Amino acid sequence: MPRSPYGAAKLAVEEAIGAAASIGRLGAISLCLFNAASRTPFGGTPSPLALIPQTVAAGTGRTPVLAIDGDSSVLRDFVHVRDVAAAVAAGLARTPPGGHHAYNIGTTPASELDVLAEVGRAAGRAVPVQHRSADETDTSYLAADTADTRAALD
Secondary structure: OOOOHHHHHHHHHHHHHHHHHOOOOOOEEEEEEOEEEOOOOOOOOOOOOOHHHHHHHHHOOOOOOEEEEOOOOOEEEEEEHHHHHHHHHHHHHOOOOOOEEEEEEOOEEEEHHHHHHHHHHHHOOOOOEEEEOOOOOOOOEEOOOOHHHHHHHO
């Protein structure tokens, strides 16, 4: 039961993909990626929506401050891009024609406070943070249930 227009759109697309795959000519997988994380490319600009690169930029002084909505206690699931790539490869290898499966791809639930502490430890200084008002529509806990994914994709 999607709780947002974004979730409803994702579900509609998954249903359309499943309908197309049911014809039997192709197989399909839908991978629900949680927060994919990696190093920002050398010289690249971190996405304003990606917590880890933004925190690293503020922790290393490349940006003056990290703006965070709320008190930093929200929990999110982070997954390294190498794990995402492994899931894509495994999914493609295990998807027979006529089948469609959706899998959650995530690995490490952590709060924004956890990310701030880890980046601060690595940088040798506290990450400068500016707290803004919390977004009332934001959920406080969003982590992947990967039991089906691990069983199906190893």
